[in-house]
Amino acid sequence: MRALLIYPVFPPTFWSYNKILELVDRKVLLPPLGMVTVAAILPQQWEFKLVDRNIRAVTEAEWDWAEIVILSGMIVQRQDLIEQIHEAKQRGKLVAVGGPYPTSIPHEVAEADFLILDEGEITIPMFVEALARGETKGVFRTTEKPDVTITPIPRYDLLDFEAYDSMSVQFSRGCPFQCEFCDIIVLYGRKPRTKTPAQLLKELDYLYELGWRRGVFMVDDNFIGNKRNVKLLLKELKVWQEEHQYPFRFNTEASVDLAADPELMEMMVDCYFDAVFLGIETPDEESLQLTKKFQNTRSSLTETVEKIIKAGLRPMAGFIIGFDGEKKGAADRIINFVEEAAIPTALFGMLQALPNTALWTRLEKEGRLRLTGKQDINQSTLMNFVPTRPIEDIATEYIEAFWKLYDPEVFLDRTYRCFLKLGAPKAKPAFKLPRRADLYALAVIIWRQGFKRSTRWKFWQNLFGILRHNPANAEHYITVCAHNEHFLEYRQIVRDEIMAQLAEFQRQEALTSEKTAIAA
Numbered sequence: 001m002r003a004l005l006i007y008p009v010f011p012p013t014f015w016s017y018n019k020i021l022e023l024v025d026r027k028v029l030l031p032p033l034g035m036v037t038v039a040a041i042l043p044q045q046w047e048f049k050l051v052d053r054n055i056r057a058v059t060e061a062e063w064d065w066a067e068i069v070i071l072s073g074m075i076v077q078r079q080d081l082i083e084q085i086h087e088a089k090q091r092g093k094l095v096a097v098g099g100p101y102p103t104s105i106p107h108e109v110a111e112a113d114f115l116i117l118d119e120g121e122i123t124i125p126m127f128v129e130a131l132a133r134g135e136t137k138g139v140f141r142t143t144e145k146p147d148v149t150i151t152p153i154p155r156y157d158l159l160d161f162e163a164y165d166s167m168s169v170q171f172s173r174g175c176p177f178q179c180e181f182c183d184i185i186v187l188y189g190r191k192p193r194t195k196t197p198a199q200l201l202k203e204l205d206y207l208y209e210l211g212w213r214r215g216v217f218m219v220d221d222n223f224i225g226n227k228r229n230v231k232l233l234l235k236e237l238k239v240w241q242e243e244h245q246y247p248f249r250f251n252t253e254a255s256v257d258l259a260a261d262p263e264l265m266e267m268m269v270d271c272y273f274d275a276v277f278l279g280i281e282t283p284d285e286e287s288l289q290l291t292k293k294f295q296n297t298r299s300s301l302t303e304t305v306e307k308i309i310k311a312g313l314r315p316m317a318g319f320i321i322g323f324d325g326e327k328k329g330a331a332d333r334i335i336n337f338v339e340e341a342a343i344p345t346a347l348f349g350m351l352q353a354l355p356n357t358a359l360w361t362r363l364e365k366e367g368r369l370r371l372t373g374k375q376d377i378n379q380s381t382l383m384n385f386v387p388t389r390p391i392e393d394i395a396t397e398y399i400e401a402f403w404k405l406y407d408p409e410v411f412l413d414r415t416y417r418c419f420l421k422l423g424a425p426k427a428k429p430a431f432k433l434p435r436r437a438d439l440y441a442l443a444v445i446i447w448r449q450g451f452k453r454s455t456r457w458k459f460w461q462n463l464f465g466i467l468r469h470n471p472a473n474a475e476h477y478i479t480v481c482a483h484n485e486h487f488l489e490y491r492q493i494v495r496d497e498i499m500a501q502l503a504e505f506q507r508q509e510a511l512t513s514e515k516t517a518i519a520a
Helices: 018-023 033-041 060-065 075-090 100-104 120-132 184-188 197-209 227-243 256-260 262-270 285-290 301-311 330-341 358-365 391-405 408-421 436-452 456-469 471-519
Strands: 002-007 047-052 068-072 094-098 114-116 138-140 166-169 215-218 250-254 273-281 314-321 345-350
Touching: 002 033, 002 060, 018 436, 018 471, 033 047, 033 068, 033 120, 047 060, 068 075, 075 094, 075 100, 094 100, 094 120, 100 184, 114 120, 120 138, 166 197, 197 227, 227 262, 256 262, 256 273, 256 301, 262 273, 262 301, 273 301, 301 314, 301 330, 301 408, 314 330, 314 391, 314 408, 330 345, 330 391, 330 408, 345 391, 391 408, 391 471, 408 456, 408 471, 436 456, 436 471, 456 471
Parallel strands: 002 047, 002 068, 068 094, 094 114, 114 138, 166 215, 215 250, 250 273, 273 314, 314 345
Antiparallel strands: none
């Protein structure tokens, strides 16, 4: 069987980093880990071709070659996923789809012949058996959560390594918490399942053999969901990194209770983890309680972030506006918290009701879901439900806050304050000559931020301050300074798209009111 794997386009998002990737001659931040894992689960006597449409389009030769087309994607990729399904069907191909978005809303991808839903370790073999019986349609589902120790090594060999800035690996699935808005616990459950340390090290061995020598993102939605197993992994990962001269720099996602375990943070830094994404959401404790994010209410969030920084892990953090019962000025309170905690990269979005979450179910019962307009949920999407305060107020606060957070001078100052406190790395990676593209990127950043912009004095003052007070983190610091090249552009995208959606929402509301008045 000749299988063409297609990964749909991501629209511009907070994590696109397009401007930075252009400078370093990369196309995409991360590869489609799910697709290369699917390829590993499918029969290995099949032939595979993988096209990541974030890198390039599918060629006519590839369409002609394929006997079956397999697609996967998240809700943010919704539009291109549906278009590619239609394109494949127009060409007379058998089409199979899976992944988080089809699993959550299968009826929206019903044009596909096969829906391979839930977790592939169980449903992909069901699909393969159906094909062997000569079936040409089918839906494959399961309520069972697979043991991920059976998951094979992803087919990283199908990837174009030069196109990606970082690689992805997964150690665990699931999260023990119960946040109302989160779909991870719906898709993967609340009991974290982990691979064995030896299993993950084999994946790293394969990446190493293929020549990868850059960053690796541990894609777990909560890396520390099972702290016991994570520590077992880190103990062996430290040895592996030492033996290979630290070829990979890691980052990941974790809950804020990471700060309560100094040993765990130290072990992560020893393994060359240098950044962690935290789901903080809001400094408003009432909102945290309402959304059942109780783990964020047990200690001071500012002190929590400071402990993580001092341990040597740069914080990235997610924030949300639009919770029920939220008081006016929520965005300003988030800005104040981000500044006080010195978090350089703050992912900021309006609350969205994701399908099948507890939030979705509650709002559906209350008749508050708004399922019209833009539905490929990301940071430039207006809320998809009726909030408890005027949506105009929330949208205006959101736009203004996003703009302020990524003001060039504010961003530089916040990043500087973070790196003054950031614990020094303990890993000793082997020296390697920088690529020409990396040197070019450095030159462009220095020109733009150190000469061209009005922030030039701030840039040089802060850079020399880091070189004096925390020189071990100087390279890391410059890299983070470069990130604002993306955010300067993206904040304009956020402003334009949210304002356009808000205007359309207001127009529709006015039409509805007019029709109601006429009917009365």
